[in-house]
Amino acid sequence: MVTAVSFTLNGTAVAAVAEPAETLLSVLRHRLGDTSPKAGCLQGTCGACTVLLDGEPVLSCLLLADAAEGRRVETVRGLADGPTLHPLQEAFMDRFAAQCGFCTPGMIMAAKALLDRNPNPTREEVIEAISGNVCRCTGYLPIIEAILEAARRLAARR
Ligand code: FES
Ligand code: FES
Structure with a gap:
């Protein structure tokens, strides 16, 4: 039914x-x-x-x-505020963390959950947070760098 x-x-x-x-x-x-x-x-x-x-x-x-x-x-x-991208989205662009982009929505949401509860994560904590998200293009390093960069940008806004 x-x-x-x-x-x-x-x-x-x-x-x-x-x-x-x-x-x-x-x-x-x-x-x-x-x-x-x-x-x-x-x-x-x-x-x-x-x-x-x-x-x-x-x-x-x-x-x-x-x-x-x-x-x-x-x-x-829902992350962007009108034409203004969320810092995670900006950092993914700036760090070339998306290639085909198929994994990107899931990666960014996993990263958002991390940064919401832990605004200053270590590299290891970032790796752990995205450990369930597969990327076949980037080799993960640009994604990790983008999430760390987004954390810095969000901290600069506070
Ligand atoms: S589509 Fe849900 S985990 Fe792959
Ligand atoms: S950018 Fe293609 S799967 Fe991650």
Whole structure:
């Protein structure tokens, strides 16, 4: 039976129908039109679908949509403030941390969760935070540098 699910998506209240076994990723992409979380492996192993649920990174391909009921969902689409990119997005551009870009939304959301709870992470903490996110292009080093750079830029704003 189709059910309704309601939650906050990037600060806006949304509602959508969902099949009983439909994932949050499917609802975001196919019912709400937010294609920023990517459908990669769909098996919980690549991290491309990472979104934040009440501030915690989750694999939206493994989470049933019902799990988001009444909660706060954040995707990379909501990070920019109008034309102004989030420091993580700026740093990913400046450090050439995106090539094909498929992993980037998940990487950035995993990084955002880290910087929200730990504004001054060590390199090792950055590596740990993105350990569930696969990148086939960059070799990871530009991504790690970008996250550390974003931390510095956010600190300079405080
Ligand atoms: S698409 Fe969800 S972990 Fe790969
Ligand atoms: S930039 Fe292509 S998979 Fe990471």
